[in-house]
Amino acid sequence: MARYSIYVRPDLLQLFWAGMQAGDFITDAVVPINSNRRTGRRVLAEAGGVRPRRGRDLKGRCLTFAQREEIAVLRSQGHSLRRIGAVIGRSASTVSRELRRNSLPGLPYRATSAHALAYERASRPKPAKLHTNTGLRAKVEEDLQKKYSPEQIAGRLRVEFPDEPEMRVSPETIYQSLYVQARGALNRDLAACLRTGRALRQPCRKAGQRKNRIPGMINISERPPEVQDRAVPGHWEGDLIIGKGNLSAIGTLVERTTNYTMLVHLPDGYKAEQMRDALAAKIKTLPEALRHSLTWDQGIEMQAWKSVKMDTGIDIYFCDPHSPWQRGINENTNGLLRQYFPKGTDLSIHSAEDLDWVAQELNDRPRKRLEFKKPVELIEGLLLQ
Numbered sequence: 001m002a003r004y005s006i007y008v009r010p011d012l013l014q015l016f017w018a019g020m021q022a023g024d025f026i027t028d029a030v031v032p033i034n035s036n037r038r039t040g041r042r043v044l045a046e047a048g049g050v051r052p053r054r055g056r057d058l059k060g061r062c063l064t065f066a067q068r069e070e071i072a073v074l075r076s077q078g079h080s081l082r083r084i085g086a087v088i089g090r091s092a093s094t095v096s097r098e099l100r101r102n103s104l105p106g107l108p109y110r111a112t113s114a115h116a117l118a119y120e121r122a123s124r125p126k127p128a129k130l131h132t133n134t135g136l137r138a139k140v141e142e143d144l145q146k147k148y149s150p151e152q153i154a155g156r157l158r159v160e161f162p163d164e165p166e167m168r169v170s171p172e173t174i175y176q177s178l179y180v181q182a183r184g185a186l187n188r189d190l191a192a193c194l195r196t197g198r199a200l201r202q203p204c205r206k207a208g209q210r211k212n213r214i215p216g217m218i219n220i221s222e223r224p225p226e227v228q229d230r231a232v233p234g235h236w237e238g239d240l241i242i243g244k245g246n247l248s249a250i251g252t253l254v255e256r257t258t259n260y261t262m263l264v265h266l267p268d269g270y271k272a273e274q275m276r277d278a279l280a281a282k283i284k285t286l287p288e289a290l291r292h293s294l295t296w297d298q299g300i301e302m303q304a305w306k307s308v309k310m311d312t313g314i315d316i317y318f319c320d321p322h323s324p325w326q327r328g329i330n331e332n333t334n335g336l337l338r339q340y341f342p343k344g345t346d347l348s349i350h351s352a353e354d355l356d357w358v359a360q361e362l363n364d365r366p367r368k369r370l371e372f373k374k375p376v377e378l379i380e381g382l383l384l385q
Contacts, residue, residue, distance in 0.1 A: 009033075009065060009115070016040060017051040049179055063090070063098060063118070068111040071095060075109050129169060130177050130186060136167055137186065140174060144190045150174035214303055217318040220295060220326055227293055233257040233382055234292035236314075237330035238279075240270060240301060241337055243347035249301075250347050250355065251279060254333045255290070258378040259370060261333055261362045263355035267348060276304035283312040290382055293317060295327055336362060 012033040019029030026040040063071075067088045074084045081092040081099075088095075101121070102114035130137045136157075143153045150171035161167035177186040178194075227235045235256045240249045251264025264282045268274050283291060293315040296302050305316045319326040340358045341347055363376040370378065 013043065013052070016043065020044075021051060047179075063088075063094075065111060065115050068098070068102075068114050071098060072109050072111045072114075075099070128177060129173060133166060136169060139167070140169065141186060141190060144174075144186070144193045147193055147195075149195065214298055214300070214305065214318060216306065217298070218316065220317045220319050223293065223295065223317045227256065227295075230257045232292065233379065234290040236294045237327040238294055238296045239327060239330050239334060240299065241334050241341060241347070243341075244344050248346055248348040250337075250341060250350070251275065251282070252330060252334055252337065253282065253294070254330045255375075255379065256329055258375045259329060259333070259367055260375040260379040261359050263337075263359045265350075265352040265355050267352075270301045272301055272303040275301040276307050280308045280311040283308070283314055287383065288313065290379075295319060297324070297327065333362070 015032040016029050016035075019032065020026070026044070027037050030036060030040040067090070070088050071084055074087060079087075081095045085092040085095045098114065099109055102117045103109045104113055104117075107113075130140065139157070140153055143156065148156070153174060154169055154171045157167055157169065174186070178191045226232050233255060236253050237256060238251065238253050240251055242249050247269075249266050249270040251266060251270075253262040253264065254260070262282055262285075264275075264278050266274060266278055283294075291312055291314040295317045296305070297319045298321055302308075302316075302318070305318075308314070309316050324331050337358065340361075341350070360376075364374055366372040366374050
């Protein structure tokens with residue numbers, strides 16, 4: 001008996017893939033198909049992250065699942081083929097053919113089993129070129145082992161075999177042979193030879209497609225010029241250092257002019273509301289003369305940034321995605337902090353007093369950028385205001 005599943009509903013799966021291609025997260029992309037994130041992840045993994053062609057731009061020639069449900073209901077009520085065809089907008093011969101082909105022997109017509117049978121019958125798999133051409137496959141695998149990209153391989157084949165069209169292959173075919181199980185002519189382990197080394201193809205989100213997780217954020221490009229030249233103290237860079245299993249974190253604040261460092265204690269986690277309260281409390285310990293601006297990355301822990309700005313009076317700006325150099329001083333300081341808080345350790349075991357002690361040690365350390373002066377020496381007078 002044919003087993004029904006979401007995989008035989010290309011109309012629904014294409015809604016999911018359209019969402020992924022538009023830049024949605026899996027949680028949002030599964031909403032139109034009335035499914036869950038776990039199913040979405042499984043669909044992505046089995047397709048290798050490659051959107052299938054099947055089900056795209058259906059022209060209405062095939063019966064939909066909803067039409068098959070109508071057929072099943074009307075047939076069980078004893079309606080004629082002409083009546084059923086009129087209701088679903090199809091000819092009586094179409095309904096007759098559907099009942100004849102997609103009914104299981106000895107059982108009444110059911111939409112789920114009929115849809116599964118029709119899906120299997122419609123499959124006309126074409127042998128992949130890399131399956132049938134062993135010479136081409138060997139050449140592609142050899143070049144992949146040399147760390148060539150699929151685009152470089154396809155281009156080089158045209159150079160080396162100009163008069164042999166059978167030795168041509170597109171970059172997309174190579175990607176699909178690596179990532180899609182049904183077209184896996186190439187050894188999937190060769191995916192590790194690609195630049196990314198990913199075992200799953202990732203959707204490419206363009207800048208305009210990236211989901212804005214921080215409402216109303218102000219980009220770093222709008223930051224005043226005085227912040228860039230570091231002439232005026234009071235402009236800060238911030239970030240988190242994350243502990244083992246992403247279960248704990250410590251907030252880090254570094255003043256751009258003096259390298260003065262403060263650490264934010266987050267004993268209960270680093271969700272937006274926890275970050276909001278702890279960060280605002282730490283900034284309030286500074287005199288107003290040192291509360292000009294704060295630059296952070298686009299982490300979701302800063303979703304409540306407007307509340308922090310309102311409570312402290314500090315202007316908050318956000319870096320571009322994947323641009324850590326826009327907070328270079330903070331990134332460097334986080335590297336120094338790993339001497340005290342190694343990667344892969346639980347950061348929740350450290351008390352607020354521990355963090356203050358570490359910050360004091362860093363602030364008492366001479367810095368080459370400061371001509372070997374100490375951060376605390378440069379900022380001490382401002383802290384006493």
